[in-house]
Amino acid sequence: MMWGFLSMEEDTYRAASTAAGGPALAARGLGVRFRSGWALEACDFTLPTGRVTALVGPNGAGKSTLFHLATGLLRPTAGEIRVFGADPVTEEARRRVAFLAQDKPLYPRFTVAETLRFGRELNRSGWDMESAERIVRSGNIPLDVRVGTLSQGQCTRIALALAFGKQPDLLLLDEPLADLDPLVRREVMGLVMAEVADRGITVVMSSHIVAELENICDHLLLLKDGAVRLAGDAQQLCDEHTLLTGHVDGSTPHGLPRAVPAGAVVDSAVTGRQITALVRYTGPVGDRERWVGEPPTLEELLLGHLRSQVPAAGDAPEKAGAA
Numbered sequence: 001m002m003w004g005f006l007s008m009e010e011d012t013y014r015a016a017s018t019a020a021g022g023p024a025l026a027a028r029g030l031g032v033r034f035r036s037g038w039a040l041e042a043c044d045f046t047l048p049t050g051r052v053t054a055l056v057g058p059n060g061a062g063k064s065t066l067f068h069l070a071t072g073l074l075r076p077t078a079g080e081i082r083v084f085g086a087d088p089v090t091e092e093a094r095r096r097v098a099f100l101a102q103d104k105p106l107y108p109r110f111t112v113a114e115t116l117r118f119g120r121e122l123n124r125s126g127w128d129m130e131s132a133e134r135i136v137r138s139g140n141i142p143l144d145v146r147v148g149t150l151s152q153g154q155c156t157r158i159a160l161a162l163a164f165g166k167q168p169d170l171l172l173l174d175e176p177l178a179d180l181d182p183l184v185r186r187e188v189m190g191l192v193m194a195e196v197a198d199r200g201i202t203v204v205m206s207s208h209i210v211a212e213l214e215n216i217c218d219h220l221l222l223l224k225d226g227a228v229r230l231a232g233d234a235q236q237l238c239d240e241h242t243l244l245t246g247h248v249d250g251s252t253p254h255g256l257p258r259a260v261p262a263g264a265v266v267d268s269a270v271t272g273r274q275i276t277a278l279v280r281y282t283g284p285v286g287d288r289e290r291w292v293g294e295p296p297t298l299e300e301l302l303l304g305h306l307r308s309q310v311p312a313a314g315d316a317p318e319k320a321g322a323a
């Protein structure tokens with residue numbers, strides 16, 4: 001894409017996305033249009049290196065589309081996306097990224113050992129067989145069985161072994177746990193986190209199981225209707241919000257204390273005379289006897305924004321992209 005008129009802001013973005021130690025993933029004006037319409041539109045964000053980002057959004061929000069852009073399987077209709085500063089289709093970017101897709105394509109007739117050897121052939125520039133085999137063995141999967149005879153959970157483990165064997169700097173996981181039972185989910189996630197801690201790689205993981213993201217992710221990217229709704233450090237975003245509970249205030253349009261700006265209300269629910277609201281506001285609320293305000297948990301923050309009927313307020317690109 002041509003960048004004929006680089007503004008200061010664009011200049012800063014380009015410098016950040018190519019600098020050593022710059023973001024793992026950066027998007028600017030990113031859009032993809034299918035026949036049915038825009039799957040992603042005007043997305044701006046940067047995802048820092050060495051962090052575990054939760055990619056969250058309702059069905060059809062554009063999460064898989066974003067993964068396909070980041071791996072070069074799909075080209076943007078508008079804007080650009082960079083992986084460690086490089087175009088995703090370049091050899092440099094492909095070498096540094098591993099992607100675990102929802103459907104985990106594996107050859108059923110290959111044995112596990114053949115599958116790992118195939119992984120080595122595909123990644124001649126860098127392959128860690130020891131690490132791949134360790135992941136397989138920790139699931140008590142014999143190396144000589146055919147992949148077609150394995151359970152879903154075991155196949156997920158093989159796919160993870162292939163991903164980690166590649167020694168990626170960026171691991172993209174598209175709902176990796178969706179088809180696993182809770183015990184295997186916990187075990188597989190423990191495996192991912194141990195590998196992440198060992199190698200300090202960057203992970204972007206999409207999931208609909210919001211409650212499970214709390215102890216895993218330290219960064220957020222929430223997509224809704226193809227747009228970035230919320231992005232940034234998970235703790236910082238929680239700290240910028242308040243979960244407010246009290247009796248409905250009949251004298252204000254939103255039922256909350258007058259001090260709360262209308263534009264700060266993300267989501268609210270009224271039960272009888274009680275109102276609970278997620279607000280992007282941390283200032284004083286007046287009557288402390290009537291109102292209880294606490295920082296939301298990550299789950300409460302995400303659910304509030306997923307439920308929200310109002311457009312994201314204050315999510316200007318520079319804020320949305322804050323690392």
Ligand SMILES: Nc1ncnc2c1ncn2[C@@H]1O[C@H](COP(=O)(O)OP(=O)(O)OP(=O)(O)O)[C@@H](O)[C@H]1O
Nearest residue numbers: 034035036039057058059060061062063064065066
């Ligand atoms: N190859 C395609 N051709 C046409 N439309 C597509 C294609 N891929 C995705 N879409 C559309 O783009 C939008 C975003 O889809 P995408 O699969 O990225 O969403 P998602 O957030 O991953 O959803 P889910 O949580 O259900 O997996 C949807 O409206 C989908 O129908």
